[in-house]
Amino acid sequence: MLSSARTTGSEWVVEAYGCDPVRLADLASLRALFAAIVHDLALHPVGDAVWHQFPTPGGITGLLMLAESHLTVHTFPEHGSACLNLFCCTPRTPWPWDARLPLLLGAQEVRVRELRREYASEYARAASRDDAGVR
Numbered sequence: 001m002l003s004s005a006r007t008t009g010s011e012w013v014v015e016a017y018g019c020d021p022v023r024l025a026d027l028a029s030l031r032a033l034f035a036a037i038v039h040d041l042a043l044h045p046v047g048d049a050v051w052h053q054f055p056t057p058g059g060i061t062g063l064l065m066l067a068e069s070h071l072t073v074h075t076f077p078e079h080g081s082a083c084l085n086l087f088c089c090t091p092r093t094p095w096p097w098d099a100r101l102p103l104l105l106g107a108q109e110v111r112v113r114e115l116r117r118e119y120a121s122e123y124a125r126a127a128s129r130d131d132a133g134v135r
Contacts, residue, residue: 009117010091014084016101018108021077024059033104034064041095043068
């Protein structure tokens with residue numbers, strides 16, 4: 001039987017432009033970024049972050065699996081940009097991307113798209129109600 005609860009999550013797709021290329025290629029800077037996000041939003045990592053540093057002039061890709069879902073970053077020092085994604089399986093207050101990325105990465109422009117992620121379709125909710133004998 002499917003759950004009849006309406007379940008949604010929150011996902012942020014973030015682009016940061018005009019960033020400091022040195023910070024974008026610096027693993028310590030990106031670890032500090034992940035630590036700030038995790039701390040500020042009270043997230044729960046399920047292990048250590050995985051990092052891949054590309055040869056110069058390339059950047060870094062990072063992935064942190066969370067009990068809530070995941071946090072990723074891809075940096076492009078040669079373009080002064082970073083792409084981030086945070087997916088949380090339950091709704092929560094947004095992180096202040098616009099205020100924090102200029103401080104942490106030197107971003108001059110930040111674009112944030114927030115998506116509401118719904119897990120159960122109307123079909124699944126209707127099937128669940130039918131299974132429970134609800135009309």
